[in-house]
Amino acid sequence: MIMSTFSVLLDQWKDELVAAGRSPGTIAMRMSYARRCLVSIGKPVELIERADVIRWLASGGWGPDARACAAASVKGFFTFLVDTRVIADNPATNLPRISRPRAVPRPAADAVISDALAAADPKIRLAIELMATTGLRRAEVARVKASDVEPVGRGWMIRVKGKGGHVRRVPCLPGLARRISATGGYLFPGYDDGHISPGWLGKLVGRVLPEGVTPHMLRHRFASIAYMEGGHDLRAVQALLGHASIATTQIYTATCDRDVRAAACAAWKVSA
Structure with missing residues (x-):
């Protein structure tokens, strides 16, 4: 009962x-x-x-x-x-504040991605390429369809429907965009409203990644490279990833050793 x-x-x-x-x-x-x-x-x-x-x-x-x-x-x-007046008082009000350690970026190494691409079948290679070069979440990759890509100026863009239904446009490699366009429908067809489920896609990608490397670390890789090589523009990376808060974006953007050393060197000289 x-x-x-x-x-x-x-x-x-x-x-x-x-x-x-x-x-x-x-x-x-x-x-x-x-x-x-x-x-x-x-x-x-x-x-x-x-x-x-x-x-x-x-x-x-x-x-x-x-x-x-x-x-x-x-x-x-x-x-x-x-x-809805089913109960009078909320027993979950004022729960203890949960301590959460500061998260650190965990980008997948390019060598790992290269090995995974060599081991994967063509469809999973496409998923890995999308995650690593556009920063899409696995749920966003699962929903990609041919009509989501379009030529713009000298390149291509992919239309992404992210969390909360928010839509963003992300630059896409021309060759990858053409392969997506050539499918004519969903890139990964399945039984979840016509496309593969995000969970199953994540498992398929995870199978060709080494232990300790997750599909989400491909998104971290994209964010870190976009930040380090794209002029350290955190706002631009935030827009590319579809984050509501720039604080979340900071978790994704690894700082390279060169930048850390440069920052430290700036404080080494003590003015007389």
Whole structure:
């Protein structure tokens, strides 16, 4: 009986998230954490207390990022229950602030990318090239179709629909753009609204990458090179990556040893 009630409430919350324009990936993540919380606590929602939520968060064994996502998800779910008057008080209000270590850029090395391109089949090579040379997320790569690329001036651009439905245009290698255009439809056809699912595409790319290197590190590589070789223009890199906050972009842009040394050398001379 409790489980059936949980399912009904989660389905209602899902409708709310869809209506708010949340991406399918975000909705799936939020729903997953909220469901796991409810099942683990095992009480009717009106009886769940703050201590129950704290106990669940403490027992998860997650890293800081996952724990923060879990906390945000359950807080959003219980806020929905309060707003719809299913419960009177939100047990996820004022949860402890989760400490998250400062993230550092993790760009994949060009040698690693070259080896992966040599080992991959033609389709996966296209995915790797897109991630490494345009900085697209795996979900964005999964949705690429022929009509997304177009010649502009002396080059080509690819139209990208990112998180929150925001659209940006990213320069694309002419040869890569022509191969995308030649497909006539989705670059990676599948059963997820006509294209491959982002999760499955990520697994396929991950299979040809060495241990410890993830598809997202290809995006980090693009950001780092674009920043270092493109005039250290953080705003431009932010636009290319489709980040809402420039603080997020800073996580993606590795600083080369040459720049670090130059910065240090600038402070070596002490004026008389």
